[in-house]
Amino acid sequence: MSKVNELVEQIKGLTVVEVSELVKALEEEFGVSAAAPVAVAAAPAAAAPAAAAAEEKASYNVVLKGLKPDAAKVGVIKAVNEITGLGLMGAKALIEGAPKAVKENVAPAEAKELQKKLEDAGAEVELQ
Numbered sequence: 001m002s003k004v005n006e007l008v009e010q011i012k013g014l015t016v017v018e019v020s021e022l023v024k025a026l027e028e029e030f031g032v033s034a035a036a037p038v039a040v041a042a043a044p045a046a047a048a049p050a051a052a053a054a055e056e057k058a059s060y061n062v063v064l065k066g067l068k069p070d071a072a073k074v075g076v077i078k079a080v081n082e083i084t085g086l087g088l089m090g091a092k093a094l095i096e097g098a099p100k101a102v103k104e105n106v107a108p109a110e111a112k113e114l115q116k117k118l119e120d121a122g123a124e125v126e127l128q
Helices: 003-012 016-030 036-054 073-084 088-096 108-121
Strands: 060-067 100-106 123-127
Touching: 060 073, 060 088, 060 108, 073 088, 073 100, 073 108, 073 123, 100 108, 108 123
Parallel strands: none
Antiparallel strands: 060 100, 060 123
């Protein structure tokens, strides 16, 4: 058994308080800090969400939030019918069940086009 394995076995037999004292003694003896590696490891993890937010999404869900107050429901039904291929009753049911996804996993350019088409018809739309 190597010296490292022997030390690990000895440390397993220590209480939490004794391990804490050991860490402090090692820090003082060798002039190091056990907290430094944790701080270094945390920095890249914190940067990851910021980088993800900066990237544009590869696909969007076009979500119908509802109708604009002065909108004609028939125009929105026709637009949803054209986009989804649903029948008129299916399109009407989708609108009445809002908020609901009209189309999912759409390329950014197509998503913006569909959003404009639906908004022009009188719908409130969100890209997610």
